[in-house]
Amino acid sequence: MKVLYTSLECYPLAKVGGLGDVVGSLPKYLNELGCNTEVILPYYDNDKVHQLVCEDVFSETINLGIHHYDFTIKKVISSEFGFQIYLVYQKELLFRPNVYSYDDDTERFIAFQLAILIWLRNQEIKPDVIHCHDHHTGLIPFLVSQVPAFQELIDIPTVLTIHNAQYQGWFSYDKLDYIPQFDLHNIGLLDWDQCINPLATAIKCAWRVTTVSPSYMEELQSQANGLEGLLHHEKDKCVGILNGIDHTIWNTETDPMMIKNYGDKNIVSGRKANKKWLCDEFGLDVEKPLFAFIGRLVYEKGADLLPDICLETLRNLDVNILILGSGDHQVENRLRSVKEEFPDSYNTYIGYDEKLSHIIYAGADFLLMPSRVEPCGLNQMYALRYGLIPIVRRIGGLKDTIIDIGDDGFGICHDQVNVQDVYNSIKRGVEFYENQKYYREKQKEIVKIDHSWNNSASKYIELYKSLK
Numbered sequence: 398m399k400v401l402y403t404s405l406e407c408y409p410l411a412k413v414g415g416l417g418d419v420v421g422s423l424p425k426y427l428n429e430l431g432c433n434t435e436v437i438l439p440y441y442d443n444d445k446v447h448q449l450v451c452e453d454v455f456s457e458t459i460n461l462g463i464h465h466y467d468f469t470i471k472k473v474i475s476s477e478f479g480f481q482i483y484l485v486y487q488k489e490l491l492f493r494p495n496v497y498s499y500d501d502d503t504e505r506f507i508a509f510q511l512a513i514l515i516w517l518r519n520q521e522i523k524p525d526v527i528h529c530h531d532h533h534t535g536l537i538p539f540l541v542s543q544v545p546a547f548q549e550l551i552d553i554p555t556v557l558t559i560h561n562a563q564y565q566g567w568f569s570y571d572k573l574d575y576i577p578q579f580d581l582h583n584i585g586l587l588d589w590d591q592c593i594n595p596l597a598t599a600i601k602c603a604w605r606v607t608t609v610s611p612s613y614m615e616e617l618q619s620q621a622n623g624l625e626g627l628l629h630h631e632k633d634k635c636v637g638i639l640n641g642i643d644h645t646i647w648n649t650e651t652d653p654m655m656i657k658n659y660g661d662k663n664i665v666s667g668r669k670a671n672k673k674w675l676c677d678e679f680g681l682d683v684e685k686p687l688f689a690f691i692g693r694l695v696y697e698k699g700a701d702l703l704p705d706i707c708l709e710t711l712r713n714l715d716v717n718i719l720i721l722g723s724g725d726h727q728v729e730n731r732l733r734s735v736k737e738e739f740p741d742s743y744n745t746y747i748g749y750d751e752k753l754s755h756i757i758y759a760g761a762d763f764l765l766m767p768s769r770v771e772p773c774g775l776n777q778m779y780a781l782r783y784g785l786i787p788i789v790r791r792i793g794g795l796k797d798t799i800i801d802i803g804d805d806g807f808g809i810c811h812d813q814v815n816v817q818d819v820y821n822s823i824k825r826g827v828e829f830y831e832n833q834k835y836y837r838e839k840q841k842e843i844v845k846i847d848h849s850w851n852n853s854a855s856k857y858i859e860l861y862k863s864l865k
C-alpha cells in the first residue's frame with residue numbers, strides 16, 4: 398500500500414510546531430510496518446532544504462485565475478529521513494524562508510495543492526491513499542472528487558487529519574477563480590458561513606477524518622471554532638487516534654542536542670548536568686526546582702496568562718521559571734518584563750530554538766502546559782520520555798495521557814485555565830519536589846512509558862485498509 402502525506406511542515410525540513418513532528422515521524426513507523434508512506438511539502442528557502450540533494454522529476458504550470466506559475470517537483474535523494482520526500486519548488490509563492498503568515502497564504506496553499514494533483518495526475522503509479530494534514534491541504538479532497546481536470550484521481554481515497562481546528566484557512570469568494578472549474582451546483586461543499594472554508598470542505602469531502610486524540614474528537618462536537626455542527630453531522634467517518642512521538646529522535650541516550658546524555662542508570666546526574674547548563678546560561682539557581690514552558694505563545698496554549706502565573710509564583714514560591722516560545726508580541730513583551738522583577742529566578746528565550754527545547758526537556762524539573770485547547774500535545778510526551786513532570790490542564794490529548802499523582806499517576810493536573818489554578822498546581826509541584834525520594838521514583842516510572850508511534854501507527858494502517 399502506498400500513502401502520500403501532503404503537509405506544509407515536516408521535521409527536520411520545516412517545523413513550526415507539532416504538525417512538523419508528526420509528519421516527520423509517523424511515516425517512518427508506517428514504513429516499518431510495510432505501509433509505503435511518502436511526504437510532499439513545499440521547497441522552502443531555508444538551510445535544511447538547501448542542503449538536500451534532489452532530482453527534478455516533473456515540471457508544469459499552475460493557473461491561479463489569470464496568473465500562471467511554473468513549478469517543479471523535486472525528489473529528495475537521501476535515505477536519512479526513513480521515508481521518501483518530494484518537494485514542490487515554486488519560485489514566487491513557495492520558495493520562502495517561513496512556512497506561514499504571508500499575506501498571500503491562500504494563493505500559496507492553493508498553488509501547493511494544485512501542483513501536487515497535477516503531478517499525481519501524470520504519474521503512472523498513483524497512491525492508494527492521499528492523507529491531508531490540516532486546512533492547508535484541505536481542498537485536496539474536494540479537488541479530487543469534484544474537479545473534472547483531476548478525474549484520473551477520483552477513486553483515490555482521501556483522509557484528513559485535524560491537528561488543530563482553530564485554524565481553518567477561510568478565504569472569500571473573490572478568490573473562487575483560483576479553483577479549477579467544477580459543477581457550481583456543488584459549491585456548497587466549499588462553503589461555511591459565506592466563506593470558502595478549506596477545513597470545513599475537507600471534513601465534508603474526505604473519506605475519513607481523524608483528530609490527534611480521542612478526547613479532542615469528543616470535544617470538537619461541542620467546541621470547534623464554528624464547525625461543531627458539521628463535525629457532529631459527519632461523526633460516523635471521524636475517529637480520534639492518539640499521536641505518538643519518535644523514539645529515535647527523542648532518545649536521552651543518543652540525543653545530540655542535549656548537554657549530557659543519560660540512561661536509566663545515570664538519569665539523576667545526567668539531568669543535573671543539563672539543568673546546570675540551563676541555570677548557568679539563564680542566570681538561575683540550580684538548587685531551586687525549575688519550571689519550564691515550551692511552545693507557541695498563543696491564546697490556545699494559555700500563553701496570555703503566563704506573565705501573571707509567573708509573577709504570582711515568583712512572589713510566593715522559591716522556584717525558577719524558564720520560558721521558551723514565540724508568538725503574540727504583547728505576550729512576548731510582558732514575559733520579557735517579568736525578568737525586571739525577578740532577574741535571578743526567571744528568564745525567557747523569545748524565539749524558536751530546537752536545541753534549547755531538547756536541553757529544557759533534559760534539564761527542567763516540571764513542564765507547564767496550561768492549554769485552553771490541546772488537540773494532542775507532544776510536549777507532555779517528550780517530558781515523560783526525558784523525565785520531567787508535566788503540569789497540565791485536563792483537556793484533549795493532555796487528558797488522555799497524563800494521570801494526576803493524587804490518582805496514583807505521575808503528573809499534576811488542573812481542570813480550569815486561570816492564574817490561581819495553575820499557581821496551585823505549581824505549589825503542588827514544589828511539595829512533590831521536596832519529597833525527593835518520591836519525585837525520583839516517579840521520574841524513573843515516567844521515562845518507561847511508551848508513547849512512541851508503535852502504539853498508533855497500526856491504527857492508521859487499519860484505517861487506510863478500510864478504505865479499499
Ligand SMILES: Nc1ncnc2c1ncn2[C@@H]1O[C@H](COP(=O)(O)OP(=O)(O)O[C@H]2O[C@H](CO)[C@@H](O)[C@H](O)[C@H]2O)[C@@H](O)[C@H]1O
Nearest residue numbers: 414415416560692693722748749750754771772773774775
Ligand atoms: N519556541 C520553540 N522552540 C523550540 N521548539 C518549540 C518551540 N515552540 C514549540 N516547540 C516545539 O514544537 C512542538 C509543539 O508541539 P505541540 O504538539 O505542543 O504543538 P502545536 O500546538 O504546534 O500542534 C498541534 O498539532 C500537534 C500535532 O498533532 C498536536 O499535538 C497539538 O495539540 C496541536 O495544537 C514541540 O516539539 C515543541 O517542543
